[in-house]
Amino acid sequence: MTDRPDAQTPAPLGPGSLTWRYFGDTRMILVGPRAPVLQNMLPALGQGVLDHSVFFTDTFARVKRSTGPILDTVYGAERSAETGHKVRDYHRDIKGTMPDGSRYHALDPETYYWAHATFLDNMLYGIETFIRPLGEAEKRRIYEESKTWFRMYGVSDRVMPDDWEAFQAYWTRMLDEEIVPHKTARYGVGYVKKGLPAPPKVPAPVWRAVSPPLNAVARFLTVGGMHPRMRELLDLPWSAADERRHHRFAKAVRAANRVWPLLPEAARYLPQARRAFRRARPR
Template structure:
């Protein structure tokens, strides 16, 4: 492991995982917004959010709680991650949602709903960071998908039914595509993400800063999502250039400065495990080189 041995609890993923290195990238914020856009296109899943949460009144709080959960299960101790998962499962067990098409009641922890939310998140995280220039090989991308069956387990899914590589993740989206639709609830999520409520003095900053984040996250959606939302997106090559430009700008911000933002899980993890465990793209490149050398040495 880079930086020598560690002595603390590495948590569920640990510094040797692709997830550990990837989730420290600042483009994860844009990826998270893309995930919200994508998740909202599942009629039952988005209704579960609007019926059972204070999304309209505390949307910012919901976004931050989601970010805190991802940070905790990635960089927290094993106990902290398991406790966070148990908390989420406990909340979901108590909630139900009404199907907008049939009127039938469903549990929020229905495996099909949980699987959609999970896959939309993992696809968004992986798509945005890779497209913005984060150096993941195909093998590392597959490893990332496989590793995050652990996060699926934490929210109540059987890891055996969760996609374990990028090919199976793509197959899942092809299978679920006919069930997706633009509902009034999806329109509410879209409206919030484009113009979230802020203090009047912050309205100009919302247009300049958040507006660009939301627009880029929306542009990074797959074409069928743009079609469902009914709003066009720039040419894919233009989107890729913008994602790469955003990645270059955000990655120039010193990590120790970025990691000062709440919830500070990365700083606590590094303090627990040692400076050699800092998330870094260089670790991924080093690991990829080792794999490449290993494969080459076995080649005929």
């Protein structure tokens, strides 16, 4: 859990990186909650959320509080390391005991890197599903950028795979051997079977009218964006017909990408990315 010395903090990512181009792209939203659900399927991380987070009482607040600082770490330019260290420090007191009596800590390198790896996977999957195929050289480039990004947190990188090929082996092992249907992950996808919770300010009759299509869309995006191993462990039904529909949906999104550059930047990128692009433009 030792921090990296400041002298070893790498130069931040910038507008020339593929990560800047895609991580804050609003099309990533179409992936659904693939990354946070995967995070919570690692026992230590799921337990930390169960014991310490407001996830169960205010799910959307937890997601918003986590996503913003991570985007700022990617797009913060010269402030990326400062922001990354703040993100790390949020996790210093997240520790406790697992059901088997072993101890966990959010800053254990294995646990912290897993959370980061799920964001990398989410971006790669989102690009290839909804934007365009990536060549092997581009995947290696994005992976190398992810190493720079991870080092902005100032957490030990001893478990980080050396290269893209090693990361692929790591990812396969984690999916095959390490993730479980933790209670936190099951809760996070509970609305797939039970429906979305009614927002507190929406009248009950209105919610009864609008919730069926919203529930259908939420289920489609959530389960459709998951790795088959996640669906298997979480017992989420997904038929061959569902898979065909999702492929057709992704193909339609990719076809619409021809007009994507014509849309306003506010429609194409999240606020953190837009602010970074503005700062990086020549004055």
